[in-house]
Amino acid sequence: MSLPEIVSRERWRAAREELRRKEQAVERARAALGAERRRLPMAEVADEYVFEGGDGKATLLDLFGDRAQLVVHHFMFAPEQEAGCPCCAAFLDQIGPLAHLRARDTAFAAVSLAPFTRLLPFKARMGWTVPWYSSSPGDFNRDFEATVDRAGAPAERPGLSCFLRDGDRIFHTYSVYDDALDGIGALWGLLDLTALGPRPHGDGRLRLHDEYDH
Incomplete structure (x- = not known):
């Protein structure tokens, strides 16, 4: 070393x-x-997307609650999977209570392709309390480029999308994807301050937080 x-x-x-x-x-x-x-300029969201969450069906406007802004975490969790992406899970682990965001007029929600019946037990396993919704079978993921075509086949990628509301009108203001999320969460930012940096430990594989043996 x-x-x-x-x-x-x-x-x-x-x-x-x-x-x-x-x-x-x-x-x-x-x-x-x-x-x-x-x-940056913003683009109005014309489609009325429908999600499924803990309280049943919800529109994109519903995800705002009574806040002016909404941050959506595009969490990679395919319909056929039993567990979510470890990298996305590591990011969501860092979110914690939403009071600080809400105090700044901002709501937060995770959105995945997997049906809500798959999301619910995994959310309980991870101990998360953040709102989490299924976007299946709608086009939300593809429209906001969390699902893209790679090598001729659809593929998911992690990301964040930001929205602003003006009354009942919704505007898309920003999105960021893939490795760019590393600079947003606390995990890699904290490790980057250390002498050893974000180097791999053990086999170097990022795991779900309940899968580490230490």
Whole structure:
């Protein structure tokens, strides 16, 4: 295992300050990018998508509750699977209570292709309380590019989509997919601060949180 160089505390502080100046430049660039993201145009959602959740059928508008914004986690869970994607599960593990989002007028929900009867026992197994809906058999996943064509066959990919409402009108404001989610959740961000970084441990495979042996 390759470890960092061992130096005096004074040399460490000097190196840390040099790196901090670079971090501050990245933070300024990230803030500017966030402002640019919020200036993106938005597209009105014309279709009335129908989902199935804990309270039965729900529309996309229902997923907002009484909030102005909605963040949807495109959780990879195919209809034929018994368990969800470990990477998506690791992301959802980091969400926790939704009070902070709701206090900022934002709702959150996970959406998957699997029927709700498959989602419910897996949600209970994972101990999650976030709202989770099945989009099957509708076109929501494909319309928002969580289902794409790869090698001539449909394939799922993880993602987040953001929506804004104005009365009963809904607008799609942003989406992000695949590895770009790593910079949003806390897991990889925390590991990236450490000396060893997000390197594999053991066999390196990301598991569901109840499948680790330590």
